[in-house]
Amino acid sequence: MDLQTEINNAKYVVFMTGAGVSTPSGIPDYRSKNGLYTSSEELTPEYILSHDNLVNNPDGFYDFVIKNMYFPDAIPNVIHEKMVEITNQKGMVITQNVDCLHSKAGTKNLVEFHGNLYDIHCKKCGEEVDYHEYLTDYHHKKDGGLLRSSTVLYGENISPRALKESVEAITKADLIVIVGTSFKVYPFANLLQYRTTDTKVIAINKEDIEPEDGVEMIVSDAVDIFSKLK
């Protein structure tokens, strides 16, 4: 199997991406062993990044996300860039990442499945606020309301629009490439069930993710693989 040939021959390519696509840009993988999920022993990550914690403990929530998740100066890497070239012509990127690197790279056809960290609004009045304001204080200057990002927290639902656009893209794809994710987060991983029977599926990850039958696994550094693509 040659990835270049597969991509060249495909009519519609969907990349499904996770944290491993952002780590080469200096953003830590918060689900990996050395990621920020294990940095706090008192609270589980599922709780820290939950809607309950946002509402009941806004100080703690804010402190955690500002220290661990915001990297506004991070820039896209070769993986993002090659995906732009491919999907702007014939495909879609569906990402679990909330860091906006795919959109910064210029990806036109993009679903941010879990929202993102930089679209900020006030929970009280609904107004959209520049993220720079959020980085200095989580209280809306105007009315004291709680500012938050569009990131989907534990206990919250995926946006119906993101789900619909993802399912449509997966159904349309004749090639799906899963990159930089353990593919254990649901419902993201469930999206694969909407593919048609003759769709080729390839997973690229540094560690074997032991995918379901019919998925071809490439255990490798995605930076190396994407650097070689034309």
Ligand SMILES: [Zn+2]
């Ligand atoms: Zn407000």
